[in-house]
Amino acid sequence: MSEEKGVIIVGAGLGGIRVAENLRSGGYTGPITLIGDEIHPPYDRPPLSKSVLLGKDDRVDLKPAEFFAESTIALRTGQPVVSVSPAERTVALGSGDDAQTLEYDSLVIATGLRPRTFPGAPAEGVHVIRTVDDALALRAESEFASNAVVIGAGFIGCEAAASLRTRGLAVTLVEPAPTPLAAALGAKIGDLVTRLHVANGVDVRSGVGVDAIVAHGDRVSAVRLSDGVEVPADLVVVGIGSTPVVEFLDGSGIELAARENGGGIACDEVGHTVVDDVYAVGDVANWRNPSGVPVRVEHWNHTVEQAAIVAGQILGNDADVAPAVPYFWSDQYDVKVQVLGWPRATDDVHIVDDDGKKFVAYFSRDGVLTAVAGGGKAGAVMKMRAKLLNSTPIAELL
Structure with missing residues (x-):
């Protein structure tokens, strides 16, 4: 009998840790390896633009340090996966002298998203919020700033604007759509969210885009809007969307979903990819809903539900399960x-x-x-x- 290779989970965020946890609680006794490209242990991302940016938390870990030893889960941080070979059932980490190859019986991909950056942005004073290091850097810089411009009024942009305003900065929130959150929830809800921000002193500029982030030397000094107005800025937060982290899958045969369907890794209704024993969960995963429509959902609860389903599939649980009613929240003021x-x-x-x-x-x-x-x-x-x-x-x- 060949030696059991176990389950490798690529991505040490919410989806990855919940798959590992569900496998152990479901009776899986084989090796589990959880691989993250950040140096930090698995932490929760929603607080980054809220309690972390506000200074109430430095990081919200998803599990205490002893959990991994007690659950015999091998946590490997700071080790990005560079390629996957389903034919050989291996993943490759690092390059050169640091290169490693690990074998698996089942593979779960939970690599999440990468935020879009603003083209031509100066080197200093421009931020995104995806990692805890991003949030801590923005928080530290906000201590010495007076004016902030947030580009993009989706959920992250609205939360960042609320947190920075709460910290005492003058905040301008810029959104090319008619209102904040219009792309997700329409203009009626966007008007109510606009009202909330205006009541808290935010300058909301809807229906206008950004032509350029203006620099003085290497540092941001203003944001030039598409109507020609320049808004002073000691710092800028860019919240213009994210893209699934999938480039390491090039040549693997793991199918990606079409961009018009949300992109990410194409899966069936229970997380299988087109390759045997390879699954995907979380923000990077594009699952078919009960109607057969491919949908990629970027919500915390959805990821938790997907992780339970995928763990069940690996354990051989074929119960009729599907994500429940999607739910998400956003704390603003x-x-x-x-x-x-x-x-x-x-x-x-x-x-x-x-x-x-x-x-x-x-x-x-x-x-x-x-x-x-x-x-x-x-x-x-x-x-x-x-x-x-x-x-x-x-x-x-x-």
Whole structure:
């Protein structure tokens, strides 16, 4: 009998650690190796633009240090995987004298995303937020800054703007769409989020793009908008989206999803790729939903659910499981913005409760409830889960 190689998990974030944890709790006794390209042990990313940037935390580890020894999980940090060979069932780490090849029985890819950068940005004063080192560098620099410009008003951009404003900086939030969050939730919800930021002193510039980040020497000094206005900036946060980390798969035969379907690694409805015994979870994974449509979802809860499903597949559990109703949240100032369901920016949006700060809205498509969004209304959002699962006509709710 050949020696058991075990499970290799590439990516030591939320998805990777939850797969490993579920394997052990499910009775898997073979070797598990968790490989991360960062030097840090697995940590939670949502706090980076919130509690870490605000100075309340330095890092939010997903497991205590002793967990890995107690669970006999080999954690290898600071070791990026450079290639995968499914034919040989190996992954390659490093290069030159540091090169290593590891064998696997099953492979799980959970490499996540890489933030897009702004073309031609100066070397100093321009930040993205993806890693804990990114967040700590931005936090340190904000101690000595007066003016910040945040480019891109998606969830990360809105959270960064809220945190920097809370730290006392003058903040300008720039978004080419008609409102913040318009691409994800449409302009009606975007107007409510705009109201929240304006009430907290943020200068929201919607419907305008950025032509250039202006430098004085090597350091940022201003941001030039597409309308010709230059906004002073001691620092800039770029939040213009991210791309799946998949380049190490070139030549592997592992299929990637089409860009128009969200990109990432193409999977079936339970995380299998086109290659035997290779799976993908989390932000990098593009799973088919129960209707057969490829979807890549960048939400914490979705990753947790996927990790449990993939661990079950490796363990031979063929139970009929699928991710539940998608849920995500965003903390901005003292308001938690929550979204439950499958919203589209083109959905009909019905504001059902709005007191000038807190709100609840229902989304519908073809007369059926598709999502619920709320700001500071956790109970009103979460009680709608059953309605979303049962294809509820929107007319019954209004």
